[in-house]
Amino acid sequence: MQRFIMEQHDSLRKEIIAGVIGFFTTVYIVIVNGSILSEAGVSLETGMIATIMASFVGTMIMGIFGKLPLILIPGMGINALFAYSIIGNNNFSFQEGLAIVWIAGLIFVITAFTRLGTILKEAIPDSLKHAITVGLGFFLILIGLEKSGIVISGDSTVIAIGDFTSPAVITGLVTLFIAIFLFVKNIPANFLITMVIGTVIAVVTGVETRQASSIQFQLNELMFIPSFQAIGDISFWLAIFTLSLILIFENMGILNGQLDMLDKQKGYKKAFRITATSSLTSALFGTSPTVSSAENAAVIASGGKTGKAAITAGILFLATIIFIPWISLVPNTAISPILIIVGFLMAQNIKHLPLQQLADCIPALLIVVMIPFTYSIGDGMAFGFIAYPIVKWALGKKEEISIPLLIISGLFFLEFAFKVIGI
Numbered sequence: 001m002q003r004f005i006m007e008q009h010d011s012l013r014k015e016i017i018a019g020v021i022g023f024f025t026t027v028y029i030v031i032v033n034g035s036i037l038s039e040a041g042v043s044l045e046t047g048m049i050a051t052i053m054a055s056f057v058g059t060m061i062m063g064i065f066g067k068l069p070l071i072l073i074p075g076m077g078i079n080a081l082f083a084y085s086i087i088g089n090n091n092f093s094f095q096e097g098l099a100i101v102w103i104a105g106l107i108f109v110i111t112a113f114t115r116l117g118t119i120l121k122e123a124i125p126d127s128l129k130h131a132i133t134v135g136l137g138f139f140l141i142l143i144g145l146e147k148s149g150i151v152i153s154g155d156s157t158v159i160a161i162g163d164f165t166s167p168a169v170i171t172g173l174v175t176l177f178i179a180i181f182l183f184v185k186n187i188p189a190n191f192l193i194t195m196v197i198g199t200v201i202a203v204v205t206g207v208e209t210r211q212a213s214s215i216q217f218q219l220n221e222l223m224f225i226p227s228f229q230a231i232g233d234i235s236f237w238l239a240i241f242t243l244s245l246i247l248i249f250e251n252m253g254i255l256n257g258q259l260d261m262l263d264k265q266k267g268y269k270k271a272f273r274i275t276a277t278s279s280l281t282s283a284l285f286g287t288s289p290t291v292s293s294a295e296n297a298a299v300i301a302s303g304g305k306t307g308k309a310a311i312t313a314g315i316l317f318l319a320t321i322i323f324i325p326w327i328s329l330v331p332n333t334a335i336s337p338i339l340i341i342v343g344f345l346m347a348q349n350i351k352h353l354p355l356q357q358l359a360d361c362i363p364a365l366l367i368v369v370m371i372p373f374t375y376s377i378g379d380g381m382a383f384g385f386i387a388y389p390i391v392k393w394a395l396g397k398k399e400e401i402s403i404p405l406l407i408i409s410g411l412f413f414l415e416f417a418f419k420v421i422g423i
Contacts, residue, residue, distance in 0.1 A: 015069070018304030019312025022071050024189035025295040026313070028338055029055065030320055031195065031330045033074045037287060040083040041094035048324055050224075050286035056317040058278030058290040063310030066274045068267055069299045070258060071313045074282065075291035076342045077136035078246060080143060081377040082288035086239045089376055095227035098283040100236065102226045104243040105280030105289060111248055112276035121252060123404035128384055129249050130352040131364035135371030135380050136246075137346025142372045144339030147332045148172030167205045172333040175201060179337035188298075191338050198334025207333055224286040238415045242378040245408075247289055251275050254292045261300045294345065359395050363388040382412035 030051050037047030051074055058072030087097040111117040145151040149169040154160030162169045175198035182190035201207075230236045255272055259265050271292070279289035299309055320327075350368070354360040363384040371380030389401045389409050 012308065014303035015306055015308035016312050018069060018299045019309035020316065021188060022069070022293075022295065022299035022304065022309060023313040023316040024192055025298045026055075026071050026073050026293050027317070027320060028191040028195060029073045029076075029293075030317075031327050032076075032335050032338055033079050033287065034327075035332070035335055036079045036083045040087045040097060042286065045324055046286065048327060049321065052317055052321050054278075054282045054285040054287045054290050056314050057281055057285070058275075059310050059314035059317060061278055062271070062274050062292075063307035063314060065307075066267065066271050066310075067307040068259075068262070068264065068271055069304030069306060069309035070255075070271065070296050071293045071299065071310060072275065072278050072290040073293045074288050075250065076339070077133075077140060077346060077377075078243070078250070078291065079288040080136070080139060081243060081246065084143070085376045085378055086243065089378075090235045090239060092230055092236070092239075093227060094286075095224065096230045096236070098224055098286065099226035099228045099231070100239045100243060101287075101289055102280065102283035103240050104247055105276070105283060107240070107244045108247050108251075108276040108279050108289075109273075111244075112273045117248065117252075117272070119404060120248060123402045124245075124249065124408075125360060125388065125405070126352070127354050127360040127364040128367065128388065129253065130349045131367035131384055132246060132249065132371075132381060133253075133346050133349045134353070135368045136377065137343040137349070138368065138372045139375075139377060139380075140339050140343035140346065142343075142375075144336040144343060146336075147339065148176065148336035149333075150176075150336075168207045168333060171198075171202050171205050171207045172336055175333055176337040176340060179341055183341055191341075194337055195330050195334045198337065199330050202331045202333050207331060223284055226283050234415070234418045238411070238418075239378065241411060242381060243289075245381070246377070247279055247291075251279075251291055254294065258292060258296050258300065261297065262305065294342075359391050359397060359400075362391050378415070382415055385409045385412045386416075 030048050033051040034044050034047035037050065038044040042050075055071070055073045059070075062068055062070050062072055082097060082101065086092065086100055087094065092100070111120065142151070149162040149166060149172055151159050152162050164170065164173075175194065178197055179190070179194040182193055187193065251272065255268060255275065256265075259268050259271065275290070275292055279291070282289045299313075304310075353364050353368075366387050367380055367384030369380075370383040371377050374380055385405075386409050389406055392398060392401050
């Protein structure tokens with residue numbers, strides 16, 4: 001009996017430690033996502049509160065009902081899609097953007113609870129799925145380089161190298177190299193350490209940092225009401241379409257890999273449904289959708305096997321709200337290296353692209369190239385999805401074009417057609 005109690009105590013200790021490690025490897029999302037949301041129309045503090053609440057609720061649901069050690073946080077890449085493409089390119093208000101997040105989350109839920117998920121999973125070629133991830137990665141790298149001032153808009157070119165005599169650019173470069181060193185050395189909580197060191201360097205070099213904020217917010221900043229005023233716009237539904245595709249396929253890939261690490265593939269359906277439900281609630285908290293964090297690998301490697309690890313991390317996320325005045329001090333030069341490194345990680349999926357197969361390679365590379373070059377994830381995806389059936393048809397491989405894929409490609413084509421005629 002005593003041995004059983006000791007084993008249970010040791011198991012609980014491991015789960016708590018894994019949860020703590022998971023929290024410290026993902027808490028960077030509070031300032032990073034808050035910063036991205038602030039460019040979509042809300043204050044930095046509101047964006048951080050939204051990030052904390054969505055991460056807390058999603059992670060607690062996964063821990064309590066899914067009984068899995070998976071932390072849910074706003075997805076990197078998806079938040080860029082929300083802020084820069086959905087809201088920035090279409091001039092939607094923040095609340096209208098949240099309506100898109102809510103409907104996309106609802107589609108995700110319907111997909112997770114019906115056979116539609118299986119149909120979509122089989123309809124989209126792997127080459128296009130991997131290309132979306134790679135394209136998102138390069139997009140994040142570009143945003144990170146811009147935030148640090150390493151690249152800027154050129155006078156005679158689209159982009160140009162930044163002013164390397166500027167203290168801000170020098171600070172950004174130094175912080176980036178420190179971030180890379182910590183990351184490749186696999187230092188625990190390396191992103192968090194990067195932000196701390198980067199902030200200190202910015203203060204020492206005199207780079208402008210944000211002012212400390214207070215924890216003053218209204219009740220309506222804890223819960224948002226999405227606005228459906230733009231529901232009649234074609235661009236509104238095309239944004240939903242794009243966001244839904246990315247949400248569904250990114251979570252399919254992440255959860256499959258993490259459950260393989262846990263040797264708990266039987267829990268996939270429940271985890272997929274919980275992730276979908278969490279993404280739906282994200283709109284009400286005022287943020288882009290949550291996904292299963294890539295850093296969950298650290299939780300699993302630390303011995304996390306059950307929902308206790310997720311519950312620990314969830315509680316710590318909620319406690320983070322009292323540290324907002326200090327977190328808000330972190331400058332862009334300390335945030336940009338994290339965006340760049342996460343972009344590198346996503347871009348690694350290029351190894352999965354069928355570079356020797358012309359019919360699959362061309363559409364995939366179009367997605368990879370056009371996402372950062374058009375500064376639009378939706379437009380970048382459109383190029384690849386439209387090109388795929390055209391290339392297959394040209395090479396006499398019409399049998400490889402599924403009906404669902406043809407419908408998706410047709411919708412993307414309609415998006416371009418509506419842009420041409422000004423709808």
